[in-house]
Amino acid sequence: MLRKLLLIFPHYCLGRGLVDLALSQAVTDVYARFGEENSPNPFQWDLAGKKLVAMAAEGVLYFLLTLLIQHHFFLTRWIAEPTKEPVVDEDDDVAEERQRIVSGGNKADILSLNELTKVYSGTSSPAVDRLCMGVRPGECFGLLGVNGAGKTTTFKMLTGDTTVTSGNATVAGKSILTNISEVHQSMGYCPQFDAIDELLTGREHLYLYARLRGVPAEEMERVASGSIQSLGLSLYADRLAGTYSGGNKRKLSTAIALIGCPPLVLLDEPTTGMDPQSRRMLWNTIVSIIREGRAVVLTSHSMEECEALCTRLAIMARGTFQCLGTIQHLKYKFGDGYIVTMKIKSPQDDLLPDLNPVEQFFQGNFPGSVQRERHRNMLQFQVPASSLARIFRLLISHRDSLLIEEYSVTQTTLDQVFVNFAKQHTETHDLPLHPRAAGASRQAKV
Structure with a gap:
């Protein structure tokens, strides 16, 4: 009974069939030693025929099942779309x-x-x-x-590497839900981790993907050479990709993404x-x-x-x-206003400049300003959003009295904008630490 049940697995059919054939051949050899003829047909139903028929049927069945799963036939029918709450507090x-x-x-x-x-x-x-x-x-x-x-x-x-829970996206007018094959034709993708074959050279990679992209055979040499030259892979193009450094692997992955000029x-x-x-x-x-x-x-x-x-x-x-x-x-x-950087000169060559007057000046004229750096003769302040003309006017008018040798005013960098959002993200995901963990807050015992 168990042998009949296991016939639904192709690998069992293959293994069991080979074992049965080996046993049948062993029995035939034993009969041959005694001079008797016993050579059963290997394709008879009880020997290997049943397993071959099962594998043939399973090949068609499992192929159709794979196609249905790939096109989300079961997912769209049995998995309910998650409830959508209204979007709030959106920029x-x-x-x-x-x-x-x-x-x-x-x-x-x-x-x-x-x-x-x-x-x-x-x-x-x-x-x-x-x-x-x-x-x-x-x-x-x-x-x-x-x-x-x-x-x-x-x-x-x-x-198409992962399924979409809800919503849709289109590439050149083609939906990723219903026309993923056509979407692939209009897209080049450089993944986060290099997907390359270490046993192929860089040039062979480009030939392979150019052929998959449908680049004509007479154009492949020109397309591959152009990609190699534009990304600086000329010295390594004919070496195995497994010997490439991390940077050269990224170059190759990018060159593959650009093959075929996708939109x-x-x-x-x-x-x-x-x-x-x-x-x-x-x-x-x-x-x-x-x-x-x-x-x-x-x-x-x-x-x-x-x-x-x-x-x-x-x-x-x-x-x-x-x-x-x-x-x-x-x-x-x-942004958080402006960054003011100043170099203060010393009244005498053998003395360090006095930075206190400059600090008092910023505290009095720019409330809320934060001192970011303080070195031997250099100060840097972050000034809240203010009139740029007012900042320059005050610096010019007090330049001599504060002994400002040179200064610069720059806008908040993109790094600072990114860090502000990153801080908001981490603050909302802070996890409580164990009382004995480093950095955990300890409550005083009464």
């Missing part, structure tokens, strides 16, 4: 972008996300929570966020491990993509990179967009 710019997407104002966007949501099984809070955004042709959209904010999960949903390119931290020169070469490549009218979505932890490339960006936390807009707009809206 004005994020709400405006959501309204633009929902109202259908995204017809010209290469990439459009409409209420895109992902909830992993076993968790109650979504990893990605109703994202709405559109990326236009010729735009580089930056996606920033702390680790675990939902950036890579968003990319995985766009590429949309997704780059998940592409410059990790790259030296400054290689990073600049990649930046130039991304700029050329944007000038061609294609779109790039970039995730990075380098604020310098985002400022150099991104036309717009969004900061993610807890699976949602906390802010969205141009870099200058975000600095102005969420």
Whole structure:
């Protein structure tokens, strides 16, 4: 009975069939020693025939079952869509972008996300929570966020690597839910972790993906050589990818994503491990993509990179967009004023300058200002949002009396804006520490 039940497993059918054939051959050999003929048909029903028929039927059945699962036949019928609570306390710019997407104002966007949501099984809070955004042709959209904010999960949903819980996204007008094969044809993807074959050379990788992209055979040499040259892989193109450094592997992954000139390119931290020169070469490549009218979505932890490339960006936390807009707009809206850096000269060469008058001056004229740095003859203050003209007027008028040798006034950096959102994220997720753990607050015993 158990043998009949186990026939539903193909690997059991294969193993059991081989064992039965071996036993049948052993019996035939024993009869042959006594001079008797006993050679049963190996394909008879009770020997291997039953197993072969079972494997043939199971091959067709399991293939059809795989297709049904891949197209979410069972999921759409049996898994209820999670209830959507109204969005509250959303930033004005994020709400405006959501309204633009929902109202259908995204017809010209290469990439459009409409209420895109992902909830992993076993968790109650979504990893990605109703994202709405559109990326236009010729735009580089930056996606920033702390680790675990939902950036890579968003990319995985766009590429079909993970299922979408609710919502939808379109790439060049094709839905990722119903036309994922056509979406793949319009998309290039550089994953966070290099997906390369260590036994192939860099050039062989590019030939392979160029053939998969449908690049004509006569054009493959030119396409591969152009990618190798633009990303600085000329010295390593004919070496095995397993011998590459981390930076060169990132170059190769990026080159693979750019094969075939897809309208949309997704780059998940592409410059990790790259030296400054290689990073600049990649930046130039991304700029050329944007000038061609294609779109790039970039995730990075380098604020310098985002400022150099991104036309717009969004900061993610807890699976949602906390802010969205141009870099200058975000600095102005969420920045903490200005950074004033001064170098104080000493009245005598052998004495240190007295910095106390400068500190008193800032405390009196700029209430709420914070001293960020204090060195031998250098001071740096963070001044709350104030009139830039007033800051310069006061510094110029008191320059001689305060012995200010030189000074600079800069706007709040993108790093500071990002850190402010990151602090809000970590503060809301603080976990209670064990009383004996380092940093845990101890209550006095009465």
